Amino acid sequence: MYLKVLQMILKKLDADYKSFFSLWKKGDNKAKLPGFKGSKYFTNLCYNQSGVKIKKGEIKFSYNHPDKAELSFDISTKFYLEDKNIRQIEIFRDEVKEEYYISISYEVDTPKYKDNGKYQAFDLGVNKHIGVNMSGKFVGFKNPRPDKYWQSKIEEVQSKKDRCKKGSNRWKWYNKKLQQVKRKLANQMKDWQHKLSKKIVENTKANIIVVGDLDTKDMAQNNKNVEGLNRSLQNTGTIGRFVRFLIYKAELVGKKVIEINEANTTKKCCVCGKKQDMPLHKRTYKCDCGNEIDRDKNSAINIMNRFLSQERSVNEQSSFMEDFLRQTGLEYANQQMSKHSQETPSSRTT
Known part of the structure; x- marks a missing residue:
């Protein structure tokens, strides 16, 4: 050797x-x-x-x-x-x-990063990824969830394998079959993530892509009693891998990915800043201030706001919210500015 x-x-x-x-x-x-x-x-x-x-x-x-x-x-x-x-x-x-x-x-030689003043923030979820740009316009990508298709097949093969004597020829055959089915699931998920990360990086005009610093392990531990969520998080736990794909693909074209602590971005109203519990079955965020918005869009706006308050200027944050609210007719609470700016910076630049 x-x-x-x-x-x-x-x-x-x-x-x-x-x-x-x-x-x-x-x-x-x-x-x-x-x-x-x-x-x-x-x-x-x-x-x-x-x-x-x-x-x-x-x-x-x-x-x-x-x-x-x-x-x-x-x-x-x-x-x-x-x-x-x-x-x-x-x-x-x-x-x-x-x-x-x-x-x-x-x-490989990569172009140098240049800040063009355009940013796009993403809320990465199990079922879909929602992004918002500086003009307040949204883009969404639905996860095809190949795990839902393959999970029943995995369980079927696993059940047949468990009924065989360990080490027997039939056990070995089903064990290999199980590995093949799991490999197909992993390959389909990875293929979709490669294609989507490339699409996002190449199609966005923003030179900075902001994502939440998601910890799927913590999510699984904190939601043990939510039926099906733990399995979904493990099968798509791959969100961390998706972020890695974004990072290296962005570097290849002279762009940058920044990870922001997304704590409470789902619970906080993006307009007035009030917090409320948002269990998974609540897909629409409704606030007393009149804000009614998809929960993932609300989270994406909060991620963008947190990035702008920590990494950029209050003027850019105000301009972003004005462009967004112009489409809703709501008024942005000015005290939000101070709340965002007082939050402890916890971003990570990659």
């Missing part, structure tokens, strides 16, 4: 242990120690810049095999890698398809 590969394996193991202890200190009782992989599982081989030779149509890896066997992959000539600043190459095995792949990470 090439020495650098062994070093990379130890670095990964060290990172996994640090992640576990970090979660454990934060009170995550579900955090688990890194598991041991048996000999039947393939251990990913990770190479940095050394130990790899790239020629047209082929990648060769340093591999100290006793029989001097070569470790190489044929690659399509359309992937021209000779001039790329490669940071890392990883060989991994797809246990479901029983095939080997390589993952290549390399640096």
Whole structure:
């Protein structure tokens, strides 16, 4: 085994242990120690810049095999890698398809970020994502929820597997079938997120995209008694992954994603600032001030307001609300300005 590969394996193991202890200190009782992989599982081989030779149509890896066997992959000539600043190459095995792949990470030149004074805020939810721009105009994207289609199939295969003797041929067959069904669900969700994140980044005129700093683990713990929500959060827990997709796609085109603490953005009226409980079954926010709006739109406006009050100016915040309220006929409470500006800044720029 090439020495650098062994070093990379130890670095990964060290990172996994640090992640576990970090979660454990934060009170995550579900955090688990890194598991041991048996000999039947393939251990990913990770190479940095050394130990790899790239020629047209082929990648060769340093591999100290006793029989001097070569470790190489044929690659399509359309992937021209000779001039790329490669940071890392990883060989991994797809246990479901029983095939080997390589993952290549390399640096790309990205345009510098420029603030064009245009921003778009998003409330990211389980069923839909709602965005609002500086003109007070909304855009919505409905989650196709492939988990609803595949969940019954997963449960059916799981039930048949549970009735088999563990380790038997039928158990192994159903176990593989279960992995295949789960893989289809994961692939469909990831495909939709890739396409949507690209669409948002490319179509928005804003150079800053603001999203709520959503913690799906906390949401699941705080809503244990809400039937179906925990499963939905786990199947679409992928909201954090969607934000990561937004971040790197935005960087590629010279834009920026900022995460804002979205605490109470659902409960607070975007017009007068009053708070009220908003259980999940209440889809419309109704306030004594006359504001009646979809709960997700209300949250998106509050996220934008919080961003403007913490990161920009009161004038920009006032202009945004005036453009929005011009469409509703309501008046914006001026005391909201001071309330937003007094909130403790807790944004994270990425």
